[in-house]
Amino acid sequence: MEFKKEFIEKIKSAKKIVFFTGAGISAESGIPTFRGTDGIWNKMKPEELASFNGFMKNPDLVWEWYQHRRNIIRNVQPNPGHFAIAELEKYFDVTVVTQNIDNLHRRAGSSKIYELHGNIERNFCINCHTFYNDEEFTITQKKVPTCKKCGGLIRPDVVWFGEMLPQDQFTGGETAAEWSDICFVVGTSSVVFPAAYIPQSAKRAGSYLVEINIESTDLTYYADYSIFGKAGEVLPEILNLVKDMKSTLN
Numbered sequence: 001m002e003f004k005k006e007f008i009e010k011i012k013s014a015k016k017i018v019f020f021t022g023a024g025i026s027a028e029s030g031i032p033t034f035r036g037t038d039g040i041w042n043k044m045k046p047e048e049l050a051s052f053n054g055f056m057k058n059p060d061l062v063w064e065w066y067q068h069r070r071n072i073i074r075n076v077q078p079n080p081g082h083f084a085i086a087e088l089e090k091y092f093d094v095t096v097v098t099q100n101i102d103n104l105h106r107r108a109g110s111s112k113i114y115e116l117h118g119n120i121e122r123n124f125c126i127n128c129h130t131f132y133n134d135e136e137f138t139i140t141q142k143k144v145p146t147c148k149k150c151g152g153l154i155r156p157d158v159v160w161f162g163e164m165l166p167q168d169q170f171t172g173g174e175t176a177a178e179w180s181d182i183c184f185v186v187g188t189s190s191v192v193f194p195a196a197y198i199p200q201s202a203k204r205a206g207s208y209l210v211e212i213n214i215e216s217t218d219l220t221y222y223a224d225y226s227i228f229g230k231a232g233e234v235l236p237e238i239l240n241l242v243k244d245m246k247s248t249l250n
Helices: 006-012 025-028 052-056 059-074 080-090 104-108 167-178 197-204 231-250
Strands: 018-020 093-096 113-115 116-127 131-133 154-158 181-185 209-211 225-228
Touching: 006 209, 018 080, 018 116, 018 167, 018 197, 025 231, 052 113, 059 093, 080 093, 080 104, 080 231, 093 167, 104 225, 131 197, 154 181, 167 197, 181 197, 197 209
Parallel strands: 018 093, 018 181, 093 113, 181 209, 209 225
Antiparallel strands: 116 131, 116 154
16 A cells, blocks of 8 residues: 555654544444444434433333443454554554444553543443443343442443533543644544544644545545545554554664
């Protein structure tokens, strides 16, 4: 794969890199971007499955839906794109800012991650906010569990429709983007706000904005460089480029 000369020069001088990732990179691991093409879930509105009001109206149904999604995630693996991002930590100060809730970046080995929309493998009590790891509940448990401390309902630690993003995660991700030398936008059209402010903040602060997507998006016009292809193919090529650079310098 041949890369733009300007991009190669930016990589040579870069110290801080941010990867802003979305559903596209997870889809390459076999995770549907939202719902499958068949089954009961297609008959449900998003607000019935991913909102606090929907949860309170029918907690068992919502819990079963998230158990269904967890089961999918448990049976997939990080792909070469995830692993390439993690390995780039050997050469740069790398921060991952992700809109994904699947925990695949952490499983691939990335160490500095801001999760804008939460993590499906965590849960918490809606009353006392005690946290529970996903391992504490069997995947076959379809009835919503209750808190051992107060008896409150336990919900997934994900951001639902109408809820604010975790302020510490958003602020941390935005700050990392603003201080980055290169900001990669991977597998997302960057149209979901407020998360989409992060690549915009990087660009305004002078970061070199690189888009990696299978097709052009609304971000393409603003990107300094767009690479069209699968993240699982493009990112390992970028890793190889970096390795070659470093071996030449040594």
